[in-house]
Amino acid sequence: xxxxxxxxxxxxxxxxxxxxxxxxxxxxxxxxxxxxxxxxxxxxxxxxxxxxxxxxxxxxxxxxxxxxxxxxxxxxxxxxxxxxxxxxxxxxxxxxxxxxxxxxxxxxxxxxxxxxxxxxxxxxxxxxxxxxxxxxxxxxxxxxxxxxxxxxxxxxxxxxxxxxxxxxxxxxxxxxxxxxxxxxxxxxxxxxxxxxxxxxxxxxxxxxxxxxxxxxxxxxxxxxxxxxxxxxxxxxxxxxxxxxxxxxxxxxxxxxxxxxxxxxxxxxxxxxxxxxxxxxxxxxxxxxxxxxxxxxxxxxxxxxxxxxxxxxxxxxxxxxxxxxxxxxxxxxxxxxxxxxxxxxxxxxxxxxxxxxxxxxxxxxxxxxxxxxxxxxxxxxxxxxxxxxxxxxxxxxxxxxx
Amino acid sequence: xxxxxxxxxxxxxxxxxxxxxxxxxxxxxxxxxxxxxxxxxxxxxxxxxxxxxxxxxxxxxxxxxxxxxxxxxxxx
Numbered sequence: 001x002x003x004x005x006x007x008x009x010x011x012x013x014x015x016x017x018x019x020x021x022x023x024x025x026x027x028x029x030x031x032x033x034x035x036x037x038x039x040x041x042x043x044x045x046x047x048x049x050x051x052x053x054x055x056x057x058x059x060x061x062x063x064x065x066x067x068x069x070x071x072x073x074x075x076x077x078x079x080x081x082x083x084x085x086x087x088x089x090x091x092x093x094x095x096x097x098x099x100x101x102x103x104x105x106x107x108x109x110x111x112x113x114x115x116x117x118x119x120x121x122x123x124x125x126x127x128x129x130x131x132x133x134x135x136x137x138x139x140x141x142x143x144x145x146x147x148x149x150x151x152x153x154x155x156x157x158x159x160x161x162x163x164x165x166x167x168x169x170x171x172x173x174x175x176x177x178x179x180x181x182x183x184x185x186x187x188x189x190x191x192x193x194x195x196x197x198x199x200x201x202x203x204x205x206x207x208x209x210x211x212x213x214x215x216x217x218x219x220x221x222x223x224x225x226x227x228x229x230x231x232x233x234x235x236x237x238x239x240x241x242x243x244x245x246x247x248x249x250x251x252x253x254x255x256x257x258x259x260x261x262x263x264x265x266x267x268x269x270x271x272x273x274x275x276x277x278x279x280x281x282x283x284x285x286x287x288x289x290x291x292x293x294x295x296x297x298x299x300x301x302x303x304x305x306x307x308x309x310x311x312x313x314x315x316x317x318x319x320x321x322x323x324x325x326x327x328x329x330x331x332x333x334x335x336x337x338x339x340x341x342x343x344x345x346x347x348x349x350x351x352x353x354x355x356x357x358x359x360x361x362x363x364x365x366x367x368x369x370x371x372x373x374x375x376x377x378x379x380x381x382x383x384x385x386x387x388x389x390x391x392x393x394x395x396x397x398x399x400x401x
Numbered sequence: 402x403x404x405x406x407x408x409x410x411x412x413x414x415x416x417x418x419x420x421x422x423x424x425x426x427x428x429x430x431x432x433x434x435x436x437x438x439x440x441x442x443x444x445x446x447x448x449x450x451x452x453x454x455x456x457x458x459x460x461x462x463x464x465x466x467x468x469x470x471x472x473x474x475x476x477x
Binding site: 028030033037040041042043045104105113116118120300302304305306307308311363366367370371 | 413442456
């Protein structure tokens with residue numbers, strides 16, 4: 001039996017996602033946990049693992065481009081589009097950062113949790129998936145977002161920048177014509193920055209599991225680009241162009257988890273329609289399967305449900321913000337934070353910063369609200385912003401923790 | 402039976418809530434006093450380790466029973 005090339009791409013993508021889920025479960029790789037460790041305990045081990053995975057992904061993509069000339073100017077989603085929607089990146093990233101903190105994990109961690117038996121995360125997947133579906137398949141985005149997103153989007157081609165990659169923007173600023181040198185320079189600089197931040201952390205250097213987690217996740221992102229953008233992926237794209245009934249979502253891409261949650265909801269609405277099985281759907285299923293295997297083999301599989309109504313509402317509101325913010329910002333902590341940044345997209349860097357800011361702010365507010373039970377949300381918010389040096393110390397109304 | 406002066410029931414709560422509650426409670430304890438933390442989130446095992454490292458407090462006993470993690474933490 002000979003498998004169709006599109007099926008081979010999906011099977012390989014599933015296998016890589018399965019490894020991601022297995023390793024993320026075993027090493028506790030978690031981007032929200034990384035922010036929590038950093039903010040609540042001053043530990044940068046998991047943050048270092050995240051930064052390491054970004055550095056590895058950038059290095060891998062530079063090599064892939066050099067060897068296989070992978071076309072990053074036409075990816076799914078279009079990380080390097082010349083339409084620079086700075087406000088959607090900032091707001092989408094912020095919403096996602098708030099959401100993942102309320103929902104106890106980013107998109108990838110939600111899958112990992114489901115594989116470990118956490119039914120709260122299953123509810124988060126369904127709710128975030130429904131909102132991602134609303135954003136991508138209905139007029140929800142058109143009504144609420146399209147107007148102001150279009151009005152605030154900058155067309156970079158009018159500034160002689162062909163895309164929003166860091167090198168393209170540097171070329172536009174410095175007016176140089178040697179784009180190959182600028183591409184490598186920008187890539188190596190960004191890669192060096194993330195490696196420096198990662199290995200500056202003693203907490204990372206002293207924890208092999210964090211180094212393994214960051215390395216494997218980074219390599220998985222590179223593998224995703226190779227599978228979909230290398231020879232096999234290109235053959236799949238060309239094959240699909242000749243089909244009367246084309247499968248959805250075939251293109252150059254790597255791992256991301258919010259839009260795929262919407263794609264999974266879409267597929268589950270028509271399970272007989274195999275054309276709806278996308279790279280994203282197999283990514284979701286792969287990470288859940290890998291985490292499930294790790295949980296069962298380590299005897300840590302455990303059914304977990306909501307503690308109380310407040311816990312449920314917190315997760316539901318977080319899931320809604322993840323679904324909306326993840327689509328608005330065109331990705332999550334993995335999708336924009338690693339996959340997007342690996343293309344040297346400046347928009348992805350903006351989203352990454354906004355996600356971290358949203359998560360840090362939410363965590364600080366939650367902690368102030370917990371310690372000062374009578375404090376209002378506004379007092380906690382203002383005090384948290386003072387802590388982050390975004391407001392004057394004079395406005396502090398709660399004692400610093 | 403380990404004696405403790407304070408107890409937090411974080412069963413059913415997910416990361417980062419158990420560790421945030423423990424951090425808050427440990428700040429209120431005096432040196433030598435013991436906090437008993439009960440959690441069900443598997444991630445709390447690593448989270449509590451990291452918390453203790455950052456606060457220099459001491460884990461005097463841990464156990465797992467029926468999917469519940471019990472941590473006895475001595476304030477330094």
